[in-house]
Amino acid sequence: MKKIEAIIKPFKTDDVKQRVYAAGGKGMTVSEVKGFGRTGGKREVYRGSSYVVDFVPKVRVQCFVDDDIVSQVIDAILAGARTGEIGDGKIVVTSLDEVIRIRTGERGRDAL
Amino acid sequence: MKKIEAIIKPFKTDDVKQRVYAAGGKGMTVSEVKGFGRTGGKREVYRGSSYVVDFVPKVRVQCFVDDDIVSQVIDAILAGARTGEIGDGKIVVTSLDEVIRIRTGERGRDAL
Amino acid sequence: MKKIEAIIKPFKTDDVKQRVYAAGGKGMTVSEVKGFGRTGGKREVYRGSSYVVDFVPKVRVQCFVDDDIVSQVIDAILAGARTGEIGDGKIVVTSLDEVIRIRTGERGRDAL
Amino acid sequence: MLFGASLLMASGFAGSAFAEGKPAEPPAAAAVPAAPAQATADLAARVADLEAYVNNTAPKSLSAPGPGHNAWMMTSTALVLFMTLPGLALFYGGLVRRKNILSVVAQCFGAAGLVTILWWAFGYSAVFTSSGSASGYSVLGSLKHAFFLGVTSAPNPDYSPWVSQSVFAMYQMMFAIITPALIVGAIAERMKYSALMAFILGWMVLVYFPLAHMVWGSDGLMNGLGNAKAPIKAIDFAGGTVVHMSSGWSALLLALILGPRKGFGRRPFLPHSMVLTATGTGMLWVGWYGFNAGSAVAADGIAAGAFVATTLAAAVAGAVWPLIEWIARGKPTVLGFCSGVVAGLVVVTPAAGFVSTTGAVIVGVLAGVVPYLACTKLKQMLKYDDALDTFGVHGVGGTLGALLTGFLASAEVNGNLNNNLAQIVGKSLWLEQLKAIGLTMTFALAGTAALAYLLKAVIGLRPDADHEEQGLDVLDHGESGYHMDEAAG
């Protein structure tokens, strides 16, 4: 099993959710993060001062998926999150040793 | 060393913390997330419109633990977080290559 | 490729960012978390009641980096985040199976 | 800060502290040498003037802003400003998504600045002077008071014998500010700031100033209360047509022309802070006392009546709306409480100074039911994106209120209805109200259509889709409402 983690633009969250779901992802956990990367920050002006705010708001999406749908889910995220402009974000994949559903105690694939 | 990550119901955070601590987990990092899964969203009604809000509030708990207490900590989380109703969440386990305590620079087990 | 994840004191975020960037980290994702560890909580007093608040605010920093700069980035985080007082936090390192840049679809090192 | 008492006493002459300072009466001592009968008659006239102050009727020669009335009108003016800033800004601001909160705030502030300048330059004059037209009625006044020429602290007896004209002008300005700000609710989260400001500029001239003059101007075409020659003998105590209908119907049309927000109907658009909305509701309610009871332009019995009617209607509607929710959907919501209160305030606005306490309770019940249906059923049926329900609450509520006023107004409550309207009050007044409703809708819809299509062609009304998704705060103002990270700075 894999954990697919994507950093995306906040307003793409809904699109990504729909597509991941369609691609077979049964669930998803998202959180608000701030990102810093090639994009460069946005300039905010506050009265006297104009600051480059390095960190821009992003959303982190996490999906635990079975190995056989990893590439579909990745494609779904790519399709849902891409605007083609800088700052679209990253996807990373990690291996999971174990997955457990708390409610039932099921482990592995069944827990997804 | 392992990273044990659990997505739980927010109001179970305290229970989980107590039990993990009792099971030998020396520390813990939690964050607010939104989850989407089998549960289905909750319906919120705003004047004219009633929406299904797909994402429900969850808490992510992260514990870095030594290999020998992994199963105790998992059991502790299971015990603390379970209500038996849908939406109790998941636990996933990943392997860590390295752990370092920033204050001292200690590495590995000593850093935990 | 590795994911370096650090839990640090919030007010050290900026220092860490600067140093990681200088050490060759091209990007970074941060989020607000609450931590519990050796530090013990801080005591907050609310009128009648004085509580030990176990969880103290921390920031989680995540960097996806190429294997060859892992130790530089770790050193950068250590340098930026250390106060020498309890609660400075942890760094953990995980292996990544894959990294993808959403904008271009590039994979692996190129995606960083 | 200290301003004169000691000086005046030192100089031994009780000159008037009233700014224009013409000594309003002969010094007391001068009265003595006169023949007793004459002296008594003079005194009687002076006493009658003082009684006129208490009764809020026109004095013969004591020309000064009366402290009680002036105090109340300054308070009322401040209260109406409070409705917009921060009241409405919070009420609306809480209902939008986090990324658009500042755009709503900026729209409210922008309306305040822009309208003030218009009002000062010519708006006040256009509304509150008479055109002098031979017909005895008109659509707009004159430029006599342009740039506040001649607007001083002396009362303008055409509108109030005991309130400084300058205060009256400010009081009415606060109405002129909040009216376009109400429109913000319908078009929230998707209209360019520049386009909205341009729209407001045109709308004040084409829609608001004429309507306000017609309803409240001394020779207004629909001023049934004050203008014996008005062809439409309608009444509107504090702005059911002028404020709520005009903004509500314009808002609907503008929302239709704009089109719905991206994602409307598919994604949940949740209020980012019901706490702000509830706070704004409380402020609106409190401020509305200035709006309604202040519309008596005096702290007299009519103000008292308007005050009571306002309270009862707001509280009753604020109970009825969530009660319907409780019955129909199982839960009374905080948004239901807030919506009910505001709907009650809207519907009672045209009626406030004309209806009995029983009338006010009836208004409250209907205000809880009808706008509720408009915001839930009608909107769902017709699927227009009236983002924060300006039409449902102000358009429908204002129309309802204008009509109800026709049925519920009573000369027993407000003796002024006996002057020009004695024949129709309690009888055919509602027909006049219908005419006023029709004329108001005509102005609002025609003016809005003309302006919206013009602006759409010239500068465009909406940002592009991605910018809309990123939120107007960053796009239009380069700011974010909140920076709540511990790590910030």
Next chain:
Amino acid sequence: MLFGASLLMASGFAGSAFAEGKPAEPPAAAAVPAAPAQATADLAARVADLEAYVNNTAPKSLSAPGPGHNAWMMTSTALVLFMTLPGLALFYGGLVRRKNILSVVAQCFGAAGLVTILWWAFGYSAVFTSSGSASGYSVLGSLKHAFFLGVTSAPNPDYSPWVSQSVFAMYQMMFAIITPALIVGAIAERMKYSALMAFILGWMVLVYFPLAHMVWGSDGLMNGLGNAKAPIKAIDFAGGTVVHMSSGWSALLLALILGPRKGFGRRPFLPHSMVLTATGTGMLWVGWYGFNAGSAVAADGIAAGAFVATTLAAAVAGAVWPLIEWIARGKPTVLGFCSGVVAGLVVVTPAAGFVSTTGAVIVGVLAGVVPYLACTKLKQMLKYDDALDTFGVHGVGGTLGALLTGFLASAEVNGNLNNNLAQIVGKSLWLEQLKAIGLTMTFALAGTAALAYLLKAVIGLRPDADHEEQGLDVLDHGESGYHMDEAAG
């Protein structure tokens, strides 16, 4: 909006703008032909009536709401509403956990709606009419003014010669609204909405209306100031017993019957936003001027005195409470500032119009000390879960204030104390106060116990434990206070 000046002048007759409009005096001209002596006497009477307006005494024939007094009472009414909405809602709302913020808001709004309907239907009448009982005192009034029958803009000289009765009725209604809303603080985060609304309904009838009548009704049993035949000769300027003790003691008992919140004592229940609480505190302070100075029911010297006492007590207590914290615990907290200010306002409430400035400072110091001890020491000793310290601040503070009033009230400050109480002011008045305290506690505790056990049996008081943990906002209202995600919508 314009309402008459021009009309009146046009018609050439200075009819009263006062709604009921009986011309209060002969037109000025009529005075001349009379015999000089008679004319002078008539004039003197008219002048005396005008002076009565300035002095806030009863006029002979000039019957109208006096502008200055009416203005102040409308302002005061708005201010007291402001205390509840949004003042108290924010003050309490900030102190609860995020998941219960809307429940507190809904409870405040719900109280406003429910109490308004009760007040209109029979509450006002029950409190502010006399029962006509032969004994000369009573526990409840009559139904004479039920459904506001006969409540018009004309003053009711039993309560105030220069303030519209309708405004007076609204003013008092705002007191009736905030009192049960105060109880919310003790039972926050764990009582079912339906149970609370039912409780308030019963509590108003069983506890509030009787207490208010007994203390303020013209033939009230404890109305030492106004009723010469009152068996308990107590005084209570603005509601130490009626408002604060009644709510505070009821709140304690209800909290005990409910039991503590799940996790109480084990987990930290932190205020989710001290910023809201501090904002609410500011609003409460500002609004309290309406509460206390408005309780003079005139803008006269007694109002001035109450205004000053209120300011001094609030500011001093707001300094003393955090100062004790600073000394005892090393840090002055913002919650300490807020608690001190509110405690000062509570304790000075019964005393406001009766005490000197020095008295007010003494009140302030004690208000900073005693409720502090109640909220910190007493509560920790007895371990009841008075969630937001309604008992500690309002129960203890109100009781303290009622007692202090007995010691500090001075006829030099308030001449009215010379009427029925000349014998006991400065002497045994505190004994009467103690009796009033006893009677108030009896009503509050008995009424609360009866209602709480009844409701517990019939509909249940609390949600089940898991729902409580998920928060009342979602459970009772289907909403969340905040949706702050960037990604929302």
Next chain:
Amino acid sequence: MLFGASLLMASGFAGSAFAEGKPAEPPAAAAVPAAPAQATADLAARVADLEAYVNNTAPKSLSAPGPGHNAWMMTSTALVLFMTLPGLALFYGGLVRRKNILSVVAQCFGAAGLVTILWWAFGYSAVFTSSGSASGYSVLGSLKHAFFLGVTSAPNPDYSPWVSQSVFAMYQMMFAIITPALIVGAIAERMKYSALMAFILGWMVLVYFPLAHMVWGSDGLMNGLGNAKAPIKAIDFAGGTVVHMSSGWSALLLALILGPRKGFGRRPFLPHSMVLTATGTGMLWVGWYGFNAGSAVAADGIAAGAFVATTLAAAVAGAVWPLIEWIARGKPTVLGFCSGVVAGLVVVTPAAGFVSTTGAVIVGVLAGVVPYLACTKLKQMLKYDDALDTFGVHGVGGTLGALLTGFLASAEVNGNLNNNLAQIVGKSLWLEQLKAIGLTMTFALAGTAALAYLLKAVIGLRPDADHEEQGLDVLDHGESGYHMDEAAG
């Protein structure tokens, strides 16, 4: 609550409800038997007194707080309190980083408590009594009213014939509270709470009380309006020098002595909630009507004039500032709207009761331009860390306003300018204003320097660097502004 009408009627004697209760006039009946001429003269005097009430001039024998004026001054006092709590606390609080929000709130509350105690003990007396010095002018008054001795509800004719002295004392106290609270803006996020409180204590005595006395005290050295013997014949309607210049210049110097915040210029210090700031701005605007129009100490024509000038200046400046941003930087910001409004209010403060509507618009335009340049250009050039722009807005704006008042004040608008200043109004008045500006700066800078260096040496001004980074909320108050986690508690 009820307080007397019925009692008075029962006793058959219309004694004054005014607290001190000396019967101000013979009972009406007594007038009849007198000789007609004498009776008429007596009556004429009584009528003249009543007219004096309407005109806000000094009465002969009717000594009572006049309801209209008293009502307005109580309202104004509440409004000025509202400016600080919660207005300024939110305005400033929104601009700091989340970790310092409560420190700002605590500083505002702390100022309120501390200043109240000083004011009561001796501040009011020092400012608003005359020193009796032979020269006819002075820097400080006497201790005559220390501990509010003799401060009752009776008017003090030196300052206002129709307003209770006790209300006047409270009104002025609210000015004394907000002035040091303004300083908080410059030193925010880095000054120890204890050091700030000690600073305020000293600063009130060394700087504020003398300045307030010199400008407003009846024998003040700079009181050009009220003191014929004042060597500096300056005018300051509501506190351009006393409030804004004094706080603004002191703030700048204190900020310089403190040094910049850690990270200043390197890291972005973003407002943690522009929503709070905008809310605070609305409250400041509303409250400022009490500040400026209340400074007439009556609800008369001068108050009306000040009310209008305040509105126009605020709205115009609130439009000009963001307009400049729009032109210069492409986007009008919400902070720009807020800053413009506040700048307009600041600059018009000294001028409010003296300038025409046209003058007010000119003030508004300049207030949008000059403080804008100070906050953006000057600050960037000189690189001082005036955290929330107290100097840029209040220091620069107050100075600008004081000077503009010299040019724009007009005796046509405010007849009182004809008393002592007839020779110089419209001519050399601006020179006197310059002198007042110089003297104010001298006091502010000298007092601040002395205190700041003293405190730096004795207790230290700043927390250590790491504590500063962790935020003052936790350090100084042991609290956090928000606990927004779902999981909390």
